[in-house]
Structures are given as C-alpha cells and as structure tokens.
Amino acid sequence: MVKQVAERADLLPKLAQLFRSHGYEGTSLAAIAAATGLGKGSLYHFFPRGKPEMAQAVLDETAAWFARAVLGPLRHPGPPRVAIREMCRALEAHHNGGTQICAFALFAADETQTLFAAPLRTHFQQWIEALARVLVLAGRGAAAARTEAFDAVACIQGAIILARAAEDGRVFAGAVARLEARLCV
C-alpha cells in the first residue's frame, strides 16, 4: 500500500460529501477512513477531537465558501438582479442540481442542531439579512424585504427536500428559476 501524505484541507471535500449524504450520526469513522484512504490514526492526527471537530470543520469550510460565493455578491454594491443571479448560480452548483442538501440544513433538521446551534443560527440569519438588504435596494419596504428573504431561503431549502424525495433534480432547478424571477421583480 502506498503511504500518502495528506493535508487537512484535502480531506474537507470528502468529509463534506459524507456528512451531507449520511448526516452526522450516519457518518462513521470507518466510512470516513474508507473514503479518504486514511487510517483512523491519521484522521485523529488532523482532527484530534474526532468526529465533532470534523463536522465543525465542514461547517467552517462551507461558511467560508458561502461568504465568498453568496454573501459577497449580495453585499457588494451593484444591481440587485446581478447579486440575486450570482446567489442562484452558486446555489445550483452547491446543491448539485437539487440532489444534495447542505450540511447546515441537514444538521438543523434533527437533534444534531444542539451540537452546532451557534453556527447554524448565524448561517441562515446572515443569509436572510443579506438578501433582505438587496431586496430593500430593489425597492421593497424593510418589513416586506425581511419576510420575502426568509420565504426565499425557506423555499430553497424545501425545494431540495422535495427534489430528493422526487428523485428528480429538475424540480429544484425550476424552483430556483422561479425564485430568481420573483426576487428580480
């Protein structure tokens, strides 16, 4: 067997894929070892506190990507429709055409929420607030912008659930397209 030298950052995509597919409880260290090609000892070298630290690292990485790909455009001065379009394109990419939920939503869905309460709250709060600000720029009143932003984020999260239940990613694409049209009015 070839001895591989890995970096912590290299492991994150595979960790994210596992946690997003099987959830926190459903992802075992054996599965992580198999997917990464590393032994458990190596995994504990990179993540001394074990599975909770691995999941936290996935959330951190996802949050960093999200700040770059979604929050950045939403906060950048410019036409609202451009910001909204960038958000929608980033979401389509991140959710693989509606087949894959994101770790934040999956962890929020069950009691895993209690383990990562603070980052979960922050993630969705920042998203809704940033989108609401864009909607204000697009002409909405403050209160209407807040509720419309909430409903938009909710609709995205729910569309992933529905696309997965239907085993048909096209319904997610349709939902994103309608959302983009609705927000850009």
Place this chain on the structure above:
Amino acid sequence: MVKQVAERADLLPKLAQLFRSHGYEGTSLAAIAAATGLGKGSLYHFFPRGKPEMAQAVLDETAAWFARAVLGPLRHPGPPRVAIREMCRALEAHHNGGTQICAFALFAADETQTLFAAPLRTHFQQWIEALARVLVLAGRGAAAARTEAFDAVACIQGAIILARAAEDGRVFAGAVARLEARLCV
C-alpha cells in the same frame, strides 16, 4: 417492575417522536426501549424485522394522519380557503410550532431516502397535486397551480429548517400565516 401489555399502535407516537428528533440513523433500539419502557425482545415481537419496520410503521401512521387531516380537506368539495385553512392548522399542529420536522422530510434529507424512496415520493407528490387542484378551483391556471403548490410545500419544509436553526418557532408560524394569505388570494 410492572409487566405492561402494549399494543403496536401505542408505540407509534413514541417511535415517531424519536425518529423525528434524531433521524433514522440517530435513533437506537436502546433509546426506543428506554422511551417505550419495553425491552428489546418486546420490540422485536411487534416489529420482527427491527428498526426498518419501525420506521416504515411511523411513515405509514404519518401518511394515514396526513390523508385524514390534510389531503381529505384539500380533496373535499368546498371553498378553497377553507381547505387551505385546514391544511395550515394541521401543519401547525403536526410541526409543534415549527420546532419539529416530519419524518418524511427528515428521511428525504439524507441517504435514508434510499430506504424509503417510494413512500417519500408518494407523500409529497400527493400533497402537491391535491393542493394544486384546490388552487385551480381558486382560479389559477393548471401550470401556475402546480408550481405554486410545489413552492408552498417547499416553503413549509424550509421554514421548519429555518425555525429549528433559529431556535425560534415564531418564524414558522409567520411563514404559515403568509402562506395561507398568499394561497387564498
């Protein structure tokens, strides 16, 4: 210790509560035994095929309740706004003010989906179709009714995720109220 004589039906509420809180993988037989007060042997008496059968029974029970409380009103001839109101009240009750997701949505979110693909697909498909028919009665065109029904169900599912992430059930109540107003136009 008192020897209790249980019925399978008595176990379902507690099973549902456990699966809805911890997910399929996160719910252990030990936790089920503790919550029901039964030994593992008794559990296998009621569910000879073990945990998968328990989860299936929860889905069956939930589907039966849903047919009664949501699909029934939606399919019953009568004013659309009444059907929609009954749906919304039933959802508020079932989701405990947005604090608890339903088993169908939770199982669809991760790879548990592969174990229960057929009932998950059927559940959301029936819901969307029944709601779309009501929206047609309320005056929408067929295509618009279909997409509006999809978005409504998605918004509900997503609102539960967001309410759990925010640890604030009021945002779910608000989402349901807006949904009801939107659908009743």
Place this chain on the structure above:
DNA sequence: GTCTATAAAGCGATAGAC
C-alpha cells in the same frame, strides 16, 4: 407478551511502532 442474557458486529477513540 415481556423479560434477561448474550451473540456478533460496529462504533468512537487511543496506543505505539515505524
């Protein structure tokens, strides 16, 4: 119908060689 005891496998985590 319920229980206890237990099997066999898997779990997260650790130790220590290289």
Place this chain on the structure above:
DNA sequence: GTCTATCGCTTTATAGAC
C-alpha cells in the same frame, strides 16, 4: 504522518425462560 492493533462501549439482533 501513517499505520495496525486494540480498548471499551454501543449497536442490531437473537435465544430462551417465564
């Protein structure tokens, strides 16, 4: 930095007494 081996515990599931 990676590995193998292993610990202690939990898991699902079964056996068999009552």
